Amino acid sequence: MKKTKVTIKEMAKLLNVSPSTISRALQNHPSIGKKMTAEVHRLAKKVGYYPNSLASNLRRKKTNLIGVIIPRIDRYFQSSAISGIEEVASKAGYYVTIFQSNNSYEREKENARMLMASQADGVIACLAMETNNYDHLAAFQENNIPLVFFDRVCYEIESHKVIIDDFGAAVKATGHLISIGCKRIAHIAGNQHMAIFRDRLRGYKEALRKNNIPIDDKLICFTEDLSSMEGSRAAQVFLEMQNRPDGIFCSNDTSAISAIQEIKKAGLKVPGDIAVVGFSNTPNSLIIEPALTTIDDHAFEMGQAAARLLIRQIEESQQNIASETIIIRNDLIVRGSTMKS
């Protein structure tokens, strides 16, 4: 049954009309008669015609393609965001193509190059950990390709952003620990290379300051990537202190969960001895015991917002807004890890 792809020209020949008539009939152009239009559609169905978007795109200079550059798709936060992007995009008739940087600057550059060649209509990016030069992304703007960052954004180049209020969320999370009576609150901090983790650290400090709690640098543990291993290590350090903390605010759920496991392993109680707060509300936070109090950052909604913002930029390119920042709500979800009964 292997058919060969049927084109507009061939259909034109079959109906003894010109290709332009077929093309217009297919898009129900008013200048084509009713019966002709109907006949073309009928034939198209019969021969199994699929438009060749390559040709169409080339002619119209529009690909309906959105490129997404992201560190790792198998992280819940990111796959949720992509899910949101895909949902909005496909409803609007856009394709989504995905590139993983694996947090490598070199790969991110290569991704950008491929994307550039693909003539994508727009780009959504979440920066790799390593990235601190942004020329490969600025290139999109220089070529008039709309660019939207989300979560791990970059303040060095003017662009659209979708973020949450990391600072405020951290204040809220740390404040919550204070409100349940914690006096010595530690923080597992993410890579300070990235603004989101700097902001969370700032928020942590701000909450302490507001409540007249001295900031103790020894209670701040800096990590490379907030991995499970680093979370355990951080917890161990805290546990070995002569004057150990009674609360920990962690910059992600992974490190928070490892910390809880470590605390339990040491024979201490969560939250009785040490209360713990995470960040992102991943599914894992409901499985650990006690369930983890965390910040819901609504990754799916961030993805949706990013896609909507991008599509708006693509379709209203005449406006050419320099930059717009959308801040997505965040919620503190209080669970067992901070519920001292």
Added chain:
Amino acid sequence: MKKTKVTIKEMAKLLNVSPSTISRALQNHPSIGKKMTAEVHRLAKKVGYYPNSLASNLRRKKTNLIGVIIPRIDRYFQSSAISGIEEVASKAGYYVTIFQSNNSYEREKENARMLMASQADGVIACLAMETNNYDHLAAFQENNIPLVFFDRVCYEIESHKVIIDDFGAAVKATGHLISIGCKRIAHIAGNQHMAIFRDRLRGYKEALRKNNIPIDDKLICFTEDLSSMEGSRAAQVFLEMQNRPDGIFCSNDTSAISAIQEIKKAGLKVPGDIAVVGFSNTPNSLIIEPALTTIDDHAFEMGQAAARLLIRQIEESQQNIASETIIIRNDLIVRGSTMKS
């Protein structure tokens, strides 16, 4: 600095040569002189030339695009598989565009239609739960577009497949429960609409049969989608039985974890009273207490294998192999949920 896209023609004009020379120089064609080639590359860099793959693809009739149709990207198994696909694809110079079916047949059909129009070189699909008509996928084959299924494959149309030995894995998992002394083993079964879940049920039964354990239909709980809620419900049913099971083999980790939570809530011990085995080795299985014994199905490798198989089909189209099935290894990971000390 908004530049307008520079084309081969423009570069040709700048160098006073023909476009074909530029094109050939860019791909280092031997028929172009050394210095000319070098000069073209220099100019290309200077003016920031990016090839327009639309035009190139149209001419070459190749898009280097792989379409992936998948139920939901925010499930760990699937995002891992996509990660594997993306890794292999991008190394081979292919783009990956993603479509979520959300387990809806209608959306899957729509996805296939979009993919068809995008002129993708090949398609990788993991079927939606609802799907039981495969015409939209057979259409790819009819148009000579290679198609590879993975995990949730379809035996109704001849095609390439990447799967694991679900039957064997289930035998292994159930056998493991038997080997640690379980006498009454229950099974939380997935939607029997899909082969993988039928196979896991078959494997469960086979293990019992081999060990001369009678099959008790009341110990088999059928679910719609193996969700957390269904896992809890199934566990509740088992727990209320006068003669409750002492082991449960679950068709995925999610339901297994809910089951463990339910068992613990009822005041019983895992594995002391009831041992539990899951399926897929998601990260969650390491967080639940006790850690979950499960089958590692190597989703990432499945994705890699699917991509490699697909690319091979694309690039050796002359061969036109009708179908090839790759079976990925699977491993039983024994953890606390079945370790009766």
Added chain:
DNA sequence: AAAAATTACACAAACGATTGCGTATTTAAT
């Protein structure tokens, strides 16, 4: 019924890159 307006379609030039073939120039062979 003649003029004007509308309808329904055809022509042909794009979009940007690729490639088979042809040709002028240079290098090598006899």
Added chain:
DNA sequence: ATTAAATACGCAATCGTTTGTGTAATTTTT
């Protein structure tokens, strides 16, 4: 010094759609 063989590049068609403009045929207007 001739002829043969490389070398280095230009010409022009092509991929499949889209779209501005042109033009018959039909309908409407007065």
